[in-house]
Amino acid sequence: MATNIVWHKHEINKTTRAESLGQKPRVLWLTGLSGSGKSTLANLLEKKLHEQGKHTYLLDGDNVRHGLCGDLGFSDKDRVENIRRISEVAKLFVDSGLVVLTAFISPFQTDRDFCRNLLAEDEFIEVFVDTPLEVCEQRDPKGLYKKARSGEIKHFTGIDSAYEAPSSPEVHLPYQEESAEDTAERLFNLLTEKGLL
Numbered sequence: 001m002a003t004n005i006v007w008h009k010h011e012i013n014k015t016t017r018a019e020s021l022g023q024k025p026r027v028l029w030l031t032g033l034s035g036s037g038k039s040t041l042a043n044l045l046e047k048k049l050h051e052q053g054k055h056t057y058l059l060d061g062d063n064v065r066h067g068l069c070g071d072l073g074f075s076d077k078d079r080v081e082n083i084r085r086i087s088e089v090a091k092l093f094v095d096s097g098l099v100v101l102t103a104f105i106s107p108f109q110t111d112r113d114f115c116r117n118l119l120a121e122d123e124f125i126e127v128f129v130d131t132p133l134e135v136c137e138q139r140d141p142k143g144l145y146k147k148a149r150s151g152e153i154k155h156f157t158g159i160d161s162a163y164e165a166p167s168s169p170e171v172h173l174p175y176q177e178e179s180a181e182d183t184a185e186r187l188f189n190l191l192t193e194k195g196l197l
């Protein structure tokens, strides 16, 4: 733990940066099982926001685990540390004025709340991509459920590692059999109706 450190207050801050970008910075935090559609939907949503002239950044589970969190595995302890680091990065990006999208399983409510509590009240938008395990397992885009069922992968979310569904997300996206583009449109409309974009 570092001691004797003092916070510097800079004249160019979140407010001035957000004003010059002409947008309200925030985090759209997608949570759900592996294969629920987080990455696909976050990517499509970011494209829509980009087309609207929004300045965005997408933090994605697999990508972040190649670098910033490359030293972490999938024990509960490592998942907590994974989400802690990502939350701090998301906070910095919000401070820089961006609309941040995140696509992490983020299985624990306390960790999602950790990020919520780092930010101002209306800056954290929890989106529950509520795709049932059976559908995720059927999709199995990376073949990981098959490996988890055969015991090749241990501590796999939904199989032998817990997933705590959000208790009161800002947006609940229930599963419907439709294309990813249609689901992204549904998500975009829900966020718009609720005045969250």
Ligand SMILES: Nc1ncnc2c1ncn2[C@@H]1O[C@H](COP(=O)(O)OS(=O)(=O)O)[C@@H](OP(=O)(O)O)[C@H]1O
Pocket: 033, 034, 035, 038, 039, 061, 062, 065, 074, 078, 079, 080, 082, 083, 103, 104, 105, 106, 107, 142, 144, 153, 154, 155, 156, 157, 161
């Ligand atoms: N044991 C285990 N459990 C869950 N997921 C696993 C595991 N091993 C590897 N993977 C792959 O890692 C991706 C999840 O990383 P996350 O950083 O989102 O996980 S977490 O939020 O820390 O729980 C996850 O990506 P998504 O499928 O995009 O969710 C998997 O591809």
Ligand SMILES: Nc1ncnc2c1ncn2[C@@H]1O[C@H](COP(=O)(O)OP(=O)(O)O)[C@@H](O)[C@H]1O
Pocket: 032, 033, 034, 035, 036, 037, 038, 039, 040, 041, 103, 139, 141, 176, 178, 179, 180, 181, 183
């Ligand atoms: N309606 C839908 N919404 C999102 N993904 C869908 C949908 N229908 C099929 N898929 C497919 O399901 C898979 C979801 O994988 P992915 O986006 O990587 O999920 P996650 O990031 O949650 O693990 C992709 O292969 C995607 O094409």
